[in-house]
Amino acid sequence: MDAHDNIDYLQKKTTLFFDSLKKSGVDVTTKDKIEVIKRTREHYISHKEKYKLYVNSIDPFKFIAWSANFFISIKGDLTINKKAIVLKVAIEVMSSFLKCKIDEKLSKKLLLMALHDKIDDEKAIGKNGLYMAFRSASELCKKTHNNL
Numbered sequence: 001m002d003a004h005d006n007i008d009y010l011q012k013k014t015t016l017f018f019d020s021l022k023k024s025g026v027d028v029t030t031k032d033k034i035e036v037i038k039r040t041r042e043h044y045i046s047h048k049e050k051y052k053l054y055v056n057s058i059d060p061f062k063f064i065a066w067s068a069n070f071f072i073s074i075k076g077d078l079t080i081n082k083k084a085i086v087l088k089v090a091i092e093v094m095s096s097f098l099k100c101k102i103d104e105k106l107s108k109k110l111l112l113m114a115l116h117d118k119i120d121d122e123k124a125i126g127k128n129g130l131y132m133a134f135r136s137a138s139e140l141c142k143k144t145h146n147n148l
Helices: 005-025 032-050 060-074 082-096 104-116 126-146
Strands: none
Touching: 005 032, 005 060, 032 060, 032 104, 060 082, 060 126, 082 104, 082 126, 104 126
16 A cells, blocks of 8 residues: 555544543544645645655554644644644543553653754754654663563
8 A cells, every 4th residue: 555645544643642632632633634734634645755755554653643743833823732732632542542551751851852853953853853762762661672
């Protein structure tokens, strides 16, 4: 499967994220969902082409990290508290994909560093940094579980 062609699959990956945002008091419209999925999908294609990657499945960590970033971008009028909620939800959703629990202090640090991406680049990790943190955690969790 060439992942960028499967829009239904991409929409399913964001369901937990959008539902969790709503439960956290963030307004999410159908238009927002469509735009976030569109931008994330386009970014995925661009990323794939730029790095000459063959993508046979969607990485849920990458998709959620990027979706959170694009959601904040399209909702340009979000307060810093709402941005923090969006990023916290993304971190919680990505944490739920792991086979082990990440430390709460680390989770808070990731939130602060991701939040700085929107206010102070020098202290930021950005959408790719947030993705890599969870991709790395996922690999470590797999190795830990395989060695038990």
